[in-house]
Amino acid sequence: MEIKGLSLTSQKKETKTIANKRTMNFAYHKSAIDWKRLSIVLGIVVIVLVLFLKFGIVDQLARKNAALDRLSDCQNQLAVINTKMAKYNDLKAEYDRYTDARLNENETFLISRVDVLEIIEDYVMSYGTISNVKIRGNTVSLTIDGLSLEEAGELFEEMLEHEQVVDIELSYANSPDGDIATMNMVIEMQKGAE
Amino acid sequence: MKMPKLSPREIVMIVFLVILLIAVIYYMAFLTPLEADIAAIETETANLDAQIVSYQEKLAQMNRMEQELKEIKAKPEDELIELAPYDNLIEVVTLLDDFLRQHTEQYSLTHPDPKIGDDGTVRRIITMQLRCDSYDDALAIVRDLTDSKWRCVVTDTELHPIGEAEDLSRTQVNLKITITFYELDNQPKQ
Numbered sequence: 001m002e003i004k005g006l007s008l009t010s011q012k013k014e015t016k017t018i019a020n021k022r023t024m025n026f027a028y029h030k031s032a033i034d035w036k037r038l039s040i041v042l043g044i045v046v047i048v049l050v051l052f053l054k055f056g057i058v059d060q061l062a063r064k065n066a067a068l069d070r071l072s073d074c075q076n077q078l079a080v081i082n083t084k085m086a087k088y089n090d091l092k093a094e095y096d097r098y099t100d101a102r103l104n105e106n107e108t109f110l111i112s113r114v115d116v117l118e119i120i121e122d123y124v125m126s127y128g129t130i131s132n133v134k135i136r137g138n139t140v141s142l143t144i145d146g147l148s149l150e151e152a153g154e155l156f157e158e159m160l161e162h163e164q165v166v167d168i169e170l171s172y173a174n175s176p177d178g179d180i181a182t183m184n185m186v187i188e189m190q191k192g193a194e
Numbered sequence: 195m196k197m198p199k200l201s202p203r204e205i206v207m208i209v210f211l212v213i214l215l216i217a218v219i220y221y222m223a224f225l226t227p228l229e230a231d232i233a234a235i236e237t238e239t240a241n242l243d244a245q246i247v248s249y250q251e252k253l254a255q256m257n258r259m260e261q262e263l264k265e266i267k268a269k270p271e272d273e274l275i276e277l278a279p280y281d282n283l284i285e286v287v288t289l290l291d292d293f294l295r296q297h298t299e300q301y302s303l304t305h306p307d308p309k310i311g312d313d314g315t316v317r318r319i320i321t322m323q324l325r326c327d328s329y330d331d332a333l334a335i336v337r338d339l340t341d342s343k344w345r346c347v348v349t350d351t352e353l354h355p356i357g358e359a360e361d362l363s364r365t366q367v368n369l370k371i372t373i374t375f376y377e378l379d380n381q382p383k384q
Contacts, residue, residue, distance in 0.1 A: 056220060056224075056225075057224070060224075060225065060228050061228075063228075063232060064228055064231055064232050064235070067232050067235040067236055067239070068235060070235075070236075070239050071235050071238055071239045071242070074239050074242035074243060074246065075242065077242075077246055078242055078245060078246055078249070081246060081249045081250070081253065082249075084253060084256075085249060085252065085253070085256075087256075088252065088256060091256055091259055091260065091263075092259070094263060095259040095262070095263055096277055096378065097276055097277045097378075098263060098266045098267070098274065098275070098276060098277075099262060099263075099266065100345065102277060102313075102315045102345075102376055102378065103347065103376070107347050107374070110347060110349065112340065113336050113340065113348040113351050113371075114333065114336055114337045114340055116351075117329075117332070117333045117336060117351075117353075118333065121329065121330075121333065121363075125329075125362075125363050129360060129361040129362075129363075130361065130362045130363065131354075131355060131360040131361065131362065132352075132353070132354055133351070133352065133353040133354075133362065134351075134352050135350065135351040135352070136350055137349075145360060
């Protein structure tokens with residue numbers, strides 16, 4: 001029976017914990033850093049980094065610098081040449097004025113008419129009578145009279161030895177007494193050394 | 195927040211991914227632009243080299259021209275042959291008229307319109323027919339024309355004896371020549 005405010009027995013409960021561990025843990029917390037391992041890893045990282053910097057960065061930049069140096073050399077060389085070339089147009093105009101630079105190839109290689117007429121005078125006139133001379137390009141056509149076959153042969157040989165004579169074509173008609181009535185001579189010539 | 199502890203396999207994976215990322219960044223952001231720069235520089239250098247080679251040929255040509263001009267200008271003034279500026283018709287006709295009057299009394303001249311080339315070179319082709327006293331006289335005329343003050347080239351040339359005679363060396367000669375006088379038009383049509 002319980003009377004309010006009065007208790008005959010104490011009902012208060014006490015909770016007691018009794019240690020039941022029978023062993024002691026002496027293990028201490030070791031440091032997480034393994035310095036030996038870390039120094040090896042760091043060494044490898046540094047070596048890789050150095051190699052990367054050397055071959056990946058420095059050498060590549062050196063390649064670019066070398067290319068820039070070559071470009072700069074070329075630009076300097078070109079600047080020097082351009083300075084010298086500044087007078088090219090004036091010089092070319094002067095050169096064109098006093099030389100035959102404006103002549104085309106055919107005109108440049110045209111044999112001098114003076115040379116042709118002199119060759120005819122020196123070689124042909126002593127052999128026979130020239131009745132016609134025609135010069136077109138480097139081809140000379142002559143009509144010669146009063147020449148024997150033997151003389152025609154001599155003239156042919158003699159003229160072929162001339163440095164400006166390239167080829168000779170002869171056509172002739174023989175008269176009954178052995179003389180050539182008319183001989184046509186076509187001479188192919190070339191410009192001689194100046 | 196506490197980071198979960200990573201297994202060695204995960205660490206290796208992360209390290210591998212980091213290295214891969216660095217390699218990609220290096221390739222994309224450094225190596226590729228650098229290679230492009232070097233290629234551009236080398237192309238420009240090659241172009242300049244080609245330009246230098248062609249200019250060096252021009253320089254050699256300039257030296258030859260200078261040397262040749264030096265030799266030409268060492269000649270007496272009256273032996274210099276010039277390329278006349280366009281239009282030099284009056285000078286040419288006057289020259290030929292003066293010159294032919296000295297050598298012959300009978301001559302004819304025809305001069306059609308000159309041909310103007312794209313490079314500004316003008317070719318004034320004149321055909322002349324004249325009577326010469328002898329073959330030597332004809333030769334002298336051709337020589338004098340060739341050596342005249344204005345640059346010219348004697349092209350087609352024909353000689354025939356005059357009259358009944360058939361020997362060029364002993365009679366008067368009819369000389370027909372075509373001569374091209376060169377002039378320079380400084381404003382060529384393009």
